[in-house]
Each structure stands twice: as structure tokens, then as C-alpha cells.
Amino acid sequence: MKNRGFTLIELLITIAIIGILAGVAYPSYMQYVLKxxxxxxxxxxxxxxxxQEMYYLDxxxxxxxxxxxxxxSANPFITDNGYYSIATSSAKATEDFTLTATAISTQAAxxxxxxxxxxxxxxKSATNTTCWK
Known part of the structure; x- marks a missing residue:
């Protein structure tokens, strides 16, 4: 009579392969989520x-x-999902403005x-040159 099933070695190899795949895939997935x-x-x-441009016209x-x-709703403005805080700065309100979004909450990673x-x-500018792409 022959037993049907998996040996302990087969199970350990399967678990090791799943662990390696998860170890490679998870960091890539997290980078995709942040992006x-x-x-x-x-x-x-x-x-x-x-x-700002419409306000300037008026x-x-x-x-x-x-x-x-x-x-x-506030100054600085918190985006809809709460991932960024946006503030404005200006050397001269009559001539220029700069809006800056800073990552907060889980997006701070x-x-x-x-x-x-x-x-x-x-x-457009950012910490890294590829951020606006």
C-alpha cells in the first residue's frame, strides 16, 4: 500500500520558494504603491x-x-486621502508663488x-528628478 501525499522535504522546498518570491515581490509592490x-x-x-492664476486675474x-x-479647508492644505500637505510661499505675492507638497502619514516613507x-x-521640481514622471 502506497501513501499519497507530500514529504516534509517537498513542503519545505515549496515554502522556501514562496518565501523567496515574496521577498522579491513585496518591496517592488510597496514602491509601486508609493509612486x-x-x-x-x-x-x-x-x-x-x-x-492661483485665476485668483491673480481677479x-x-x-x-x-x-x-x-x-x-x-486649511492652510496648509491636506490632500483628499491625507498623503500630502500643501503650502504656498511667495517672495512677493504680486509677482510669484511656489506651491510645495510634503509627504505625510504613510506616504512619508x-x-x-x-x-x-x-x-x-x-x-516643476522635486527631491528627485523622476518624481514628476
Whole structure:
């Protein structure tokens, strides 16, 4: 009579292979998740830059306060999912602005692209040159 089943060695080899695959796949997956959440900051920065330009057309200066002048919920503004905090700065409100998104919460693990910025000239900058791609 022959037993049907797996030997202990076969089970250990299978578990080892699964462990190796998971060890390789998980870090890649986490980098993908961080990169996908980065799009929230990019779209929010572009939206706020457009709002700044509309504000400039009406008031002949850029907004210094995001909540009172642009009608957002707070200054600094926290994005919808809470992954980024966006603040504005300006040397002269009549001439320029820079919007900066800083990673917070779980997105703070994205050290490669911890901050993203956009200026009144739509010049995009970040911690790493590939962050806006």
C-alpha cells in the first residue's frame, strides 16, 4: 500500500520558494504603491496652480493663504486621502508663488520624492528628478 501525499522535504522546498518570491515581490509592490499615491500630490499642485492664476486675474496678486483666499479647508492644505500637505510661499505675492507638497502619514516613507513643488511659471521640481514622471 502506497501513501499519497507530500514529504516534509517537498513542503519545505515549496515554502522556501514562496518565501523567496515574496521577498522579491513585496518591496517592488510597496514602491509601486508609493509612486501611485504621488499622483495625488501632482494633481493637487496643478489644480492649486490653476486656482492661483485665476485668483491673480481677479485680484492682481497671488494668494498667500490657501484657505481664506482660495477657499480650501486649511492652510496648509491636506490632500483628499491625507498623503500630502500643501503650502504656498511667495517672495512677493504680486509677482510669484511656489506651491510645495510634503509627504505625510504613510506616504512619508517615499523618501525619494518627499517634496514636490510647482512655481508660478509652472516649473516643476522635486527631491528627485523622476518624481514628476
Amino acid at each position: 501611485s499615491k504621488r499622483s495625488e500630490a501632482q494633481s493637487a499642485l496643478l489644480d492649486l496652480a490653476n486656482r 485680484h492682481h496678486k497671488y494668494a498667500v493663504n490657501l484657505n481664506t483666499e482660495l477657499g480650501l 517615499d523618501t525619494d520624492c518627499a517634496t514636490l513643488s510647482i512655481t508660478h511659471e509652472l516649473a
